Amino acid sequence: MKSVSLFRHVNTSLNPYRWFISLLVAVLISGLFAIITLVNRLDADRKMAESLSPYLATLVESSDRPEILRVLHSISETTQSELILVQDGLVFATSGDVTELDRPFVKPKTKLRFFEMDFGKDEITTSTSVSDGVAIYIISPLLPSILGTFGIFIAVFVASILISLFSARQMRRAIKTALRPMDQLHAEIEGLVSNDDQDSSPIQIRELEEIRNTVRSTKVAFENANDQLAENKAKKLSSDAYKRLIHDLHNPVAALRQMATLANDEAQDNETKIEATSAVTRLADQILSQVKAAKRNLEEEPIALRELNIIECVHDSVRQVQSLGTKKAIVSSFDSEALNVPHDPTLLKRAIVNLLENGIEAAKSQVRVSIVKNNNQASIRVCDDGVGMDENKVSVYLQGRGQSGKANRQAFGLSSTNHIVRSHGGKLIYKRSDLGGASFEIRLGVV
């Protein structure tokens, strides 16, 4: 689903109502105006006739038809309506056809009565009493009245729509302005995430300010919990390391005990006793070496896992090793520029440096370091083109019991590296390298 801005969302959500309400209001106002205009227009004619009623009554009393005709014509020319003065059912005067004079007045047929107005087929008729038996009828042509009314309707409708459009435009601006604190909140939260809260300023909207404070306190709580978790994990790893040490020491100690038993067993021949005695020494050294390695690993600082870019960690490691001035090539190959993995940069860099140093020591000409992301795992591979290791002895070296042919350091390095990798919840895997030498892979879980 495509996400949209809050402004667009609000705007889009309001659109149907805005148009419907605008149209409804425009129609209602226009209709109201049109009706008022029509009623007023016709009522004005009637009121004019009413106001002239006393004068007309006097003229009727005097039977002064010429003067009444002049008055009616004058009104008719102004109002565009036909006026008929009826006395006792006969047309006494009219602004229309004089042939109707002294004839019975035939009122136009009424199709609809509205506000004392009789709507006929072609005309609207209103009337007002002048005196007893005398009334004046005002007959307005329907079409011009309706067209005039419709014109008012259209004009008011257009004006209402324009006002609505202007209001809508102002409303959009108001919504935009109203949503600015949301943008500020967004920026503030981003700042919190990136630990860049230098430009932080209070948000004027109380609820949003509370949200920001909540986010900030949540972040702090989260960091604390993370530290606590890392500490707990470190303790657990230490416990696991002790368990492994105990487990790893079990066999050598049992063998030492066996060898000591054989050396002191009178029933054994001398050769066996000598071999057993020498084995005791060897086993004792091995156990001592293993204990030393374990001691050193256990002395490492407790790790604190942070979700950071592991590629930067590898880069730093390569740069550190290269700074030592090796003549062998270190070839880097990374899938991407950023790969976030929870790790302790200091410890993991030490592990990678160990592997790189071992690789350079064993390599003939080059060491290749690569990072590959595979599903939820990140693999850091360090390969060399040396002679490789005896795969049967790899576990001995990883446990810290093996002895390097060149220096003790290697065995301790692999054991330490293995320890760090395990401390990260990962695995250290050995394979033959496609370059011909050893290939160590640090496999870590990706977030």
Add this chain to the structure above:
Amino acid sequence: MFFGGRSFSIVIALGFLILTPSFAQNTAPAYVKAIYSLPLSLDPIKMNDTSSLAVGNLIYDGLLKFSPSLKIEGALAKSWVTSKDGKTLTFKLKRNIFFHNGEVVTAYDAEASLKRALLPESTVRKFYDSIKLIRAVDASTLEVELNYPFPPFLSVLAGATAKILPKSKLTDPQYFDAPIGSGAFKFVVFDKPKKEITLDAFAQYYAGKANIERMVLKETSEEEALKLARNGQIHDLASWPLTETDSIFSEGQRLSSPVASTWIIGINTLKAPFNKLNVRQSFKVNFPVADFRGKFYPDSIKANGYIPNGLTGSQVKVDLVVNALPSKDKIVIAVPIELARATEMKTLIEVSMKAQGWNVEVALMKWDSLMEGYSKKSHQAFLVAMNMDYPDADFLLKNFESDSSDNFSGLKNKKLDELIKKSRATRDRKLREVHYKEALKLLEVSAVTVNLFHPRANYWVSKCVENFKPNILSDVYIDYSQVSLSSKCAPPRVVAR
């Protein structure tokens, strides 16, 4: 329309006419309007009959005019103002208005024309007697000063007698043989043998050239006019008082409207037995008004009194009682024979009055004879239609002023005279109404008129005629400049008898 006394009547002419319209020679279709009589005069100050007024209204224009609904509008005048005291009216004339001969119409022409209405020979002087001074301030400004504020004066100026003629032609004794005006139509020919007048549309008319290219006004009787209309030879029968049930309407358009007119039996108080008030009152009560109206003009409006419906004073009604026995003296009522059902009218009146003990004879006579007797006040009684030149009771009341030459009744009533004068000078509309009502009550009690009805004009026009709009004052004021002939209709057939 129909006949009457001076200044408000119509002549119905007799005879079947030979119809060879002059328009037959023209390519443009002519609009043929039938009239009951040829105009008796083409001089606006001498126009007494509706036919003359109708023709004059086509040829001439005034400063003002009536709209179809009696609104007063500017014709040659662009604007006008009345002073605060109501005595001075100032008119501004429109620019670029022309007479038919191309001369520009100016305020000097207006001054000269309106001053003519005050001349002794003017038969319409009574409408203008409120004028104190007429003065052209400049070529486009005319000022009229009145002796007293006379509110209906604007209506008088919108009437058919207040026409503007070219000053330069007024001294020409032959001018009215071929008159020049500034109206929508210009005079072409007055063919007396053919009894028709031909007018052409005036291209420079201020309101735009009329849609009708040529108009022919043809004198004919009602019966013949109906026949010609059915044959498609006449477009317009607006001059006849048709009823809505006339079969002619099945073959054309009927446009109906009230008009400011009143049909009466005029009673001459100078002739016995009408010199007695109680006889006049009994005669008025006994006259079969309802039967007459119901039988001959059923769609007309019942007359409460003398003044047409819709005008101030029309509500005045006086219930007279029969306070004298029917006179044994013979009473002759003159009725125009030109009326289509004149004989039936005669029968109805005679039978009805006889049944009530009156010795009444209806004399059917030609319009000319009737008018002659009317002028000489020789008739005892006569049937006339009073048409109004302006929509105000003043117009009709003036006929009963003691010193009016048009006082057909011979009535002399000082109180009535005072009320008429007082009402004319009253600016307050309501107060003037009070004076009118009092005067009209006096008139009704005097019983010098039997008020028959107020007609509802039913104008027949051909189906080819468009934009014909009645005027509720009178057919005289129908605006023919807007009337047109449908292009779908063929020109009228020309039939020679």
